[in-house]
Amino acid sequence: MSNGYLLEMRDIVKTFSGVRALDGISLAVRPGECVGLCGENGAGKSTLMKVLSGVYPYGTFDGEILCEGKPLQAHSVRDSEREGIVIIHQELMLVQQLSVAENVFLGNEITLPGGRMDYDAMYRETEALLARLKLTDVNVAAPVMHYGSGHQQLFEIAKALAKNAKLLILDEPTSSLSAKEIDVLLTIIEDLKRSGVACVYISHKLDEVARVCDTITVIRDGTHVGTRPAAEMSVDDIITMMVGRQINSLFPRTERAIGEVVLEARNVTCWDVTNPSRKRADNVSFSVRRGEILGIAGLVGAGRTELVSAIFGAYPGRSTLELEIDGKPVKIRTPAQAIANGVCLVPEDRKRHGIVPLLGVGDNITLATLAQYASGGHVDRNAELAVVDRSIRQLRIKTASPALSIAGLSGGNQQKAVLTKMVLAKPRVLILDEPTRGVDIGAKYDIYKMIFDLAATGVAIIMVSSELPEILGMSDRVLVIGEGQLRGDFANQGLSQEHILAAALNTQPLQRAA
Known part of the structure; x- marks a missing residue:
């Protein structure tokens, strides 16, 4: 490392079916440095990291990669991991049927003499790793499928930490995390930097980039736009470099009339799929009006997704509720019945529930x-x-x-x-569960504009989001859910993040919108 770099990527070119996804991109990282890699969706960020991590093996791209001054020619992910380069992908890569500990040490198992797995050691090590992530309530012997997406993202991070990475690549690592969990993760990254671990941090949440990154590299349409010290760049500078245009207001609000109640849900109760004695949503009642954007906030695991899934007829466990649409009782037991009644849902996990990949x-x-x-x-x-x-x-x-x-x-x-x-x-009620998770600033603006335009035509919008600035920027009214219960129903007038968090943590009494 005569030039001080742990890793260098020089003039990387990657082509798919004759189309250049990466066109001569260079990137360099020093030990203990965090480089923020920013760009719109489709800019080439994930492709570049797949080249680095061996997902796209040596020989399938042009250019040169140096690790500690020596050529890196990784033919697989395992080759790159041997050099201390570990990637945490944007989409979860866990085996749902295996235990938390088995996932954390998958491919890196601790074994006893004779080759048998040392489960006691793996359980101890997994518990220690999760303790670093402030997770102390996890049964590491239980299948991953028993935990929500917020926990599963932290399991992915624990899996990477178990490999003693020299360079940790984090691709949208906080997309499923609550504000508290995000703060824990960013604190861990700061600790890793102090211990000499280098990081490449990919995120559309520019406040996170500003907090943990020392250098910022921006790419657009597969080309390198610029690399500058983070201290010299404002959020507006990053956005302009990313999208090639200025975005003056992220939330393009329009004046619109809010009409009569379209959907009323009463006494929504959902029981946990794996623990039938536990309620994930507990007797929640609310309504949403024509042209209204109703935000639903709360900590990860509070029961927000279970609540809207039950209304859409998609909750996998037992649930009870009463629904009225335009004042008339309706029974919705399946998504097809929901859509037929004008209720549509954009799910939280697009990979599992939103698309047909083939x-x-x-x-x-x-x-x-x-x-x-x-x-x-x-x-x-x-x-x-x-x-x-x-x-x-x-x-x-x-x-x-x-x-x-x-x-x-x-x-x-x-x-x-x-x-x-x-x-x-053509929904009358559109439910959006984390609609901008893993979405860049430019695409967020497009989605927000579409949501406001739909509300202006009279569509009632119910929007679940873990991003409090998004909730406050988009909503006319905000429901706060905590431990499955309705903790607050607020008009979005002078409402702050502190008010929402206080309600979510049950530190203030229930309030109703005017």
Whole structure:
């Protein structure tokens, strides 16, 4: 490391089907340094990190990678991990049926003489790693599937820490975490930096980038826009470099009338799938009006997703509730019944519940409304394609073709496609569960504008979000859920993050909107 760098990537070029996803990008990281890698969805950030981590092996790209001054020619992820380069992917890479400890040490098991796994040692080490992440209530012998996405993201981080990384690549690591969990993670990254571990931090949350990163590299459309010390860049500077244009207000609010109650939910109660004695949502009642944006806030695991899933007929466990739409009682037991009654949902986990990975972008977009283009058992492909093309243009979904597999799109573009699919069903009530998770600033603006435009046409919006600035910037009214119970119902007038957190932690009495 004569030049002081732990790792250097020089003039990396990566091509897919003749299209350059990376066009001569360079990146350098010193020991103990955190480099923020910023760019819009589809800019090439994840592709660059897959080159570095061996997901795309040596020989499938052009350019040079040096690790501690020596050429790195990784033919697999295991090769890069041997050099101390560990990646935490944006999408969870856990085996749901295996235990927490088995996942943390997967491929890196602690064994006894003779090759048998030393479960006692793995349990102890996993508990110690999770304690560093401030997780002390986890049964490390239980299957991962018993825990929510917030816990599972922390399990991924523990898995990386178990490999004693010299360079830790974090690709949107906080997308499933609460504010408290994010603070814990960023504190851990700061500790790792002090111990000499280098980090590449990919996030659309620019406040996180500003807190932990020493240097910021911005890429756009597969090209290197610039690298500068973080101390010399404002958030506006980063946004302008990322999107190539200024965004003056992230929340493009419009004046609109809020009308009569469209949906009223009473006594929504959901029992835990694995522990039937525990209630995930406990007797929650609320309503939402025509043209209103109702935000639902709360800590991860509070029961927000369970609440909206039950309303949509998608909760996998036992649930009871009473629903009225336009003052008339309705029974919704399946998502198909919900959509037929004008209630649509964009799910929290798009990978598992939002897309069909093997289908094309266009087929995913029209999946919920295919009957509209069918007659006599045949689908009018021209009419379907016209709707798809218009939708792709309106939300600026980056895809080479509507026929391209949706799995090949970036997370943000997948999210736009899922949102479009539900909007085409012409909902009266649109439920959005973490609608901008893993989405860049430019794409967030497009999604926010679409939400405000839908509300202006009279659609009632219910939006679950872990990002309090998003809740405050978008909502007309805010529900706060804590431990499955309704802790607050606030008009968004002078409301602050502190008010919401206090209600979520049950440190102030329930309030009702005027």
